[in-house]
Amino acid sequence: MKRDISDLLRIMAQLRDREQGCPWDIEQDFASIAPYTIEEAYEVADAIDRGDFPALRDELGDLLLQVVFHARMAEEAGHFDFGEVVAAICDKMWRRHPHVFGEASVPDAAAQTELWEAIKRRERGDAGDASALAGVARGLPEWQRALKLQLRAAHTGFDxxxxxxxxxKLREEIGEVAAEVDAGEAPGSQRLLDEVGDLLFVAVNLARKTGVDVSAALRHANRKFERRFRAMEALADEEGRPLAERSLEDQEALWQRIKR
Structure with a gap:
């Protein structure tokens, strides 16, 4: 049976029905659903990364469900409904693409990006915050927020x-972390938090300046570590002595064998 968005809206309305709906869905609110929304977005990215298009279809559906869920709760509270969500994004796309829907012209993608950012800056200024850093969401993963803050600052020439x-600068920050560790600073202290935070912030800057996608780099590093660690475990088991029962020196030797 062919389905469309109206079917999904009806399903969500029934799930949220106070008398005949699903108890779990009924008790949710914006705050409780927000983590699922973030998780579904990451699962979409994972499916894309793996090139799994059947999974991408399913994950996009899960992400769409999150949008419908939030819109339904907003409608129940009298804030807005799904139609207004659609209208808002349509208006935004129309407004931010004057070279497509208006009389403006841009020669290439880079110029279009500049135009897009200029329109966004004007919108933020109209909303009362003219800072170059206005509108960088606090709910982003912190590495992503760091990157956006750096890009905004760089646009002013501060780069x-x-x-x-x-x-x-990265070497300098590593030295400052080392100094705190050598001084016996307690693990998790405010001083270490400050210095390690600076180190990570500069690392994000390094990725940006070398044209490396931070998220992709971390995914690659995570996959590589997981692949090698699992291989270490398998090799240790084959030799009859589990990894956890070996000394750090033995574990390092296994790690080097796997890398080779």
Missing amino acids: WPDAHAVLD
Whole structure:
């Protein structure tokens, strides 16, 4: 049977029905659903990363459900409904693409990006916050928020000249972390939090200046570590002595064998 968005809206309305709906769905609110929304977005990204299009179809459906869920709760509270969500994004796309829907023209994608950012800055200024950092959401993963803050600052000219300058700063930050560790600073202390935070912030800057996608790099590193660690476990089991029963030196030797 062919389905469309109206079917999904009806399903969500029935799930939220106070008398005949699903108890779990009924008791949810915006805050309780928000983590699921974030999780579903990451699952969409994972399906894309794996090139799994059947999974992508399903994950996009799960993400759409999140939008419908939030819109339904907003409608129940008298804030807005799904139609207004659609209208808002349609208006935004129309407004931010004057080169497509209006008289403006842009020669290439880079110029279009500049136009897009200029329109967004004007909108933020109209909303009462003219800072270059306005509108960077606090709910983003912190590495992503760091990247957006850096990009906004760079747009004003406040930026490292090249990757070499960032590498120098990274070495400096590593030295400052090492100094706190050598001084016996307690694990988790405010001083270490500050210094490690600076180190991570500069690392994001390094990825940006070298043209590396931070999320993709971390995914790659995670997959590589997991692949190698699982291989270590398997090799240790084959030799009759589980990984957890070995010394750190033995574990390191296994790690080097796997890498080779």
